[in-house]
Amino acid sequence: xxxxxxxxTKRFPNRNKKIKEDVIAVNDFDxxxxxxxxxxxLGPSGCGKSTALNLICGLLxxxxxxxxxxxxxxTSIPAERRGVGLVFQxxxxxxxxxxxxxxxxxxxxxxxxxxxxxxxxxxxxLQAAKLVQIDELLERKPNELSGGQQQRVxxxxxxxxxxxxxxxxxxxxxxxxRLRLQTREEIRRIQKETGITTIFVTHDQDEAMSISxxxxxxxxxxxxxxxxxxxxxxxxxxxFVAKFLxxxxxxxxxxxxxxxxxxxxxxxxxxxxxIGNRPVKVGIRPEGFNPEENGPFxxxxxxxxxxxxDISVVSRHEGSETxxxxxxxxxxxxxxxxxxxxxxxLKPEKVHIFDKETGERLYFETV
Amino acid sequence: MAxxxxxxxxxxxxRIKAKVGRIFVYFGLFLWALIxxxxxYWMLLSSVKSYAAYNGEFTPKFFTLSPTMxxxxxxxxxxxxxxxxxxxxxxxxxxxxLMLIVIIFAAFAFARLDFKGKDIVFTLFxxxxxxPNELVVITNFVTITNAGLRNTFAGLILPSVTSVFxxxxxxxxxxxxxxxxxxxxxxxxxxxxxxLFKMLIPICxxxxxxxxxxxxxxxxxSYVWPRLITDDQNYFLVSNGIQEIRENGFGRENVPAMMxxxxxxxxxxxxxxxxxxxxxxxGVARGGTKG
Amino acid sequence: xxxxxxxxxxxxxxxxxxxGVFMVYPLIDVLVYSFEEGYNFASQTSFGTGAYNYRYVLRxxxxxxxxxxxxxLVAITVPVSTGLALLISLGLNSIEKLRDLFQTVYFLPYxxxxxxxxxxxxILFKKTAYTDGLVNLLIKLFGGEAVDFITGPYWAxxxxxxxxxxxxxxxxKILIFTSALASVNKVYYSAARVDGTSKFRMFRTITLPMxxxxxxYLVITGFIGAFKAYSDSVALFGVDLNAAGMNTxxxxxxxxxxxxxxxxxxxxAAAAIILFIIVLTITCINxxxxxxxxxx
Numbered sequence: 023x024x025x026x027x028x029x030x031t032k033r034f035p036n037r038n039k040k041i042k043e044d045v046i047a048v049n050d051f052d053x054x055x056x057x058x059x060x061x062x063x064l065g066p067s068g069c070g071k072s073t074a075l076n077l078i079c080g081l082l083x084x085x086x087x088x089x090x091x092x093x094x095x096x097t098s099i100p101a102e103r104r105g106v107g108l109v110f111q112x113x114x115x116x117x118x119x120x121x122x123x124x125x126x127x128x129x130x131x132x133x134x135x136x137x138x139x140x141x142x143x144x145x146x147x148l149q150a151a152k153l154v155q156i157d158e159l160l161e162r163k164p165n166e167l168s169g170g171q172q173q174r175v176x177x178x179x180x181x182x183x184x185x186x187x188x189x190x191x192x193x194x195x196x197x198x199x200r201l202r203l204q205t206r207e208e209i210r211r212i213q214k215e216t217g218i219t220t221i222f223v224t225h226d227q228d229e230a231m232s233i234s235x236x237x238x239x240x241x242x243x244x245x246x247x248x249x250x251x252x253x254x255x256x257x258x259x260x261x262f263v264a265k266f267l268x269x270x271x272x273x274x275x276x277x278x279x280x281x282x283x284x285x286x287x288x289x290x291x292x293x294x295x296x297i298g299n300r301p302v303k304v305g306i307r308p309e310g311f312n313p314e315e316n317g318p319f320x321x322x323x324x325x326x327x328x329x330x331x332d333i334s335v336v337s338r339h340e341g342s343e344t345x346x347x348x349x350x351x352x353x354x355x356x357x358x359x360x361x362x363x364x365x366x367x368l369k370p371e372k373v374h375i376f377d378k379e380t381g382e383r384l385y386f387e388t389v
Numbered sequence: 390m391a392x393x394x395x396x397x398x399x400x401x402x403x404r405i406k407a408k409v410g411r412i413f414v415y416f417g418l419f420l421w422a423l424i425x426x427x428x429x430y431w432m433l434l435s436s437v438k439s440y441a442a443y444n445g446e447f448t449p450k451f452f453t454l455s456p457t458m459x460x461x462x463x464x465x466x467x468x469x470x471x472x473x474x475x476x477x478x479x480x481x482x483x484x485x486x487l488m489l490i491v492i493i494f495a496a497f498a499f500a501r502l503d504f505k506g507k508d509i510v511f512t513l514f515x516x517x518x519x520x521p522n523e524l525v526v527i528t529n530f531v532t533i534t535n536a537g538l539r540n541t542f543a544g545l546i547l548p549s550v551t552s553v554f555x556x557x558x559x560x561x562x563x564x565x566x567x568x569x570x571x572x573x574x575x576x577x578x579x580x581x582x583x584x585l586f587k588m589l590i591p592i593c594x595x596x597x598x599x600x601x602x603x604x605x606x607x608x609x610x611s612y613v614w615p616r617l618i619t620d621d622q623n624y625f626l627v628s629n630g631i632q633e634i635r636e637n638g639f640g641r642e643n644v645p646a647m648m649x650x651x652x653x654x655x656x657x658x659x660x661x662x663x664x665x666x667x668x669x670x671x672g673v674a675r676g677g678t679k680g
Numbered sequence: 681x682x683x684x685x686x687x688x689x690x691x692x693x694x695x696x697x698x699x700g701v702f703m704v705y706p707l708i709d710v711l712v713y714s715f716e717e718g719y720n721f722a723s724q725t726s727f728g729t730g731a732y733n734y735r736y737v738l739r740x741x742x743x744x745x746x747x748x749x750x751x752x753l754v755a756i757t758v759p760v761s762t763g764l765a766l767l768i769s770l771g772l773n774s775i776e777k778l779r780d781l782f783q784t785v786y787f788l789p790y791x792x793x794x795x796x797x798x799x800x801x802x803i804l805f806k807k808t809a810y811t812d813g814l815v816n817l818l819i820k821l822f823g824g825e826a827v828d829f830i831t832g833p834y835w836a837x838x839x840x841x842x843x844x845x846x847x848x849x850x851x852x853k854i855l856i857f858t859s860a861l862a863s864v865n866k867v868y869y870s871a872a873r874v875d876g877t878s879k880f881r882m883f884r885t886i887t888l889p890m891x892x893x894x895x896x897y898l899v900i901t902g903f904i905g906a907f908k909a910y911s912d913s914v915a916l917f918g919v920d921l922n923a924a925g926m927n928t929x930x931x932x933x934x935x936x937x938x939x940x941x942x943x944x945x946x947x948x949a950a951a952a953i954i955l956f957i958i959v960l961t962i963t964c965i966n967x968x969x970x971x972x973x974x975x976x
Contacts, residue, residue, distance in 0.1 A: 628796075631795045651793075669791070
């Protein structure tokens with residue numbers, strides 16, 4: 023099912039009562055989410071992504087704008103009749119009910135012609151339990167389950183009534199690191215098997231990058247970029263997106279463009295066309311540095327860190343926004359790392375230039 | 390080595406000291422247990438002595454070789470003890486039941502629903518907790534009398550079907566249930582009303598049990614209000630019944646029969662207590678105050 | 681969520697009706713009563729308004745007797761029951777064997793009918809023509825003189841009343857203290873023992889401060905409860921407490937309202953308000969003192 027948001031906006035009164043201005047948690051969302059895909063809603067904490075999720079599932083009413091599921095306008099339909107499945111960050115399993123009763127609960131609430139017989143319910147519960155591989159645990163109470171198991175029950179409960187859309191709010195944040203990797207594959211598998219349009223909210227870029235078909239990056243209530251994961255990484259539309267995605271993080275420098283040459287500090291690092299003379303922000307991905315004996319970009323070498331396959335060079339430069347620059351190089355270059363200075367040439371496709379004030383991407387061609 | 394030895398010596402002295410201390414502790418605890426239990430033993434004992442035997446003992450005996458059940462028969466036949474028990478049972482069940490309905494709805498509104506003026510209403514509400522019953526009982530007496538409800542169950546029950554304290558207790562418990570559970574139930578298709586019955590009440594059952602226990606004890610032992618509002622024996626509760634028996638039941642000084650009545654009256658709560666000992670004690674400790 | 685004004689009020693209606701009729705209205709009404717002079721219950725008329733009811737009550741020897749009785753009862757039973765409960769709880773806390781049994785036994789008075797067991801106490805303490813009663817036998821065994829505790833001298837009656845009151849209120853206090861003691865983190869004791877602290881010092885410097893909120897809670901509720909004493913006295917001395925000289929303030933209120941000497945709701949109201957003011961004052965004093973001495 024396709025979800026269409028039209029100018030969706032949610033304002034809250036400011037918690038600090040002295041400030042009259044509302045907080046805008048979701049600002050003018052206008053997009054269409056493709057049918058049957060796994061969509062990651064990514065952003066730093068407090069950016070309004072959970073609010074967006076709650077608007078879609080109907081727990082919050084938008085201040086303005088509309089929500090469509092396919093062609094149905096569901097904006098004013100309350101959560102209990104919207105037919106969505108939601109998995110909470112805390113799982114919110116009903117503590118007094120067994121796993122089976124938990125999963126069956128949404129079915130018991132169906133009314134009218136959707137009402138199911140006992141046998142049908144049993145069948146559906148078992149089906150959902152098998153899908154998430156907890157059919158052995160049906161008689162247990164939630165407090166007798168591990169975090170991972172609780173998570174699966176929550177997903178089964180959300181799936182059992184075959185929702186039009188499945189929403190997951192930070193589904194992995196309460197799991198330990200190993201389980202997190204496993205579970206995200208699981209979510210991917212379940213989504214592919216059921217084909218239900220799924221939106222999951224996360225602040226963890228790895229999570230979003232690894233399993234989503236599409237990523238929505240948002241910040242401060244505003245959508246920054248909607249794209250395939252690799253495209254968002256390779257082609258960030260602004261400085262925020264560039265900084266938010268990628269580990270190690272992108273290196274940001276103050277620079278300027280003068281007569282077709284990009285300067286960082288005194289170093290003329292790149293020749294380019296398409297940007298006029300102006301001060302800019304320069305973002306360089308860690309893998310964008312090539313150590314080269316006569317490279318134009320001269321940094322003070324701090325140390326070399328070896329982490330498994332990667333060799334990470336830590337250096338300093340006066341133009342850098344942060345104290346250190348981190349670059350990742352291949353091992354054959356490692357022996358060149360001697361002395362006090364290190365010189366790099368830059369891979370142009372890993373260099374992104376942004377407006378110094380607005381952070382908007384400035385596109386260029388290499389010469 | 391020397392140090393080692395000294396330590397040994399010290400622990401030995403300490404051990405003796407601790408042992409003596411423990412004997413004292415046990416002795417004291419035992420003494421108080423005796424003081425607590427003795428009245429119960431005495432009422433049981435006296436209740437199975439015959440009238441003649443009891444009054445013949447200038448120095449009461451601590452046991453009896455010829456127990457009789459006659460006093461228990463008398464307790465049910467010569468005074469309407471069965472009636473008192475039935476009244477108290479009806480009173481307790483109806484009061485507790487009605488109260489549960491009233492407080493569950495109120496607690497739910499305060500805990501989960503959002504409405505204009507909620508904070509101020511709740512504050513006013515809490516301030517009512519400071520009002521002692523003695524202050525309002527006068528007007529209530531007049532109200533019930535004027536309404537012609539003296540010597541009726543309605544008159545007995547109505548003034549005690551709300552408790553600000555229990556509403557408060559329950560509201561706190563309802564509010565502890567995470568919001569996510571509420572939202573999850575919403576997404577799963579639950580109305581507010583259904584959420585209250587399917588989720589909140591089962592989840593908060595321990596608190597409800599506590600409240601029921603406290604209220605049942607309170608009802609079973611209530612004396613003052615029933616005394617004010619009933620003078621017809623047909624509506625006496627056990628407390629008033631026992632007072633009536635004492636003043637003019639059984640003829641003069643039939644202590645064994647009185648004791649039989651006392652045993653019968655005390656038994657239901659004691660049996661209940663022995664069955665639900667852990668729950669009741671935990672409940673009272675949580676519930677805080679008596680009355 | 682949306683504001684559900686109507687729905688919320690629907691849920692609240694039952695509670696509000698009952699509270700309104702049986703709590704808020706009476707609260708205002710009792711004040712009115714207490715200032716209406718010469719209120720006649722039958723014709724429901726009064727002469728005028730003023731403080732006459734208060735003057736009457738404060739001069740009534742029965743009220744003064746009740747006031748005296750109540751104050752003596754409070755002054756004796758609150759410290760004795762709190763102290764005894766603390767002592768017993770400390771004892772319980774220090775043993776392991778038989779602890780459950782003792783706790784169960786100690787709790788029994790809580791679930792008994794005050795009136796019914798009061799009757800047993802009366803039998804135990806009473807001296808009649810047929811028998812001196814068990815307690816007197818005990819006194820004589822130790823070489824004392826038999827006293828009639830129920831219809832005899834004032835101090836003897838007061839003793840029984842205090843004794844019975846302590847017996848009744850102790851279970852609750854023991855329960856609260858034992859759970860408070862059990863919740864004191866054992867780490868503190870271990871730390872103190874490593875530092876070589878004596879048992880008494882441990883009690884004074886660790887246990888007492890840790891359970892001080894509970895002590896004050898029990899003292900405050902104890903005061904309030906003891907000021908409202910009534911049914912214990914009825915249980916021991918019968919309904920005609922004025923004749924027995926063992927009335928309490930609450931008893932005076934009820935007697936004024938109803939019974940052989942009843943029918944004076946105005947006097948009852950004035951007495952009830954005097955009681956309320958006393959309790960409020962004592963509670964405030966308690967709270968002020970506790971703010972200085974309680975470690976939260």
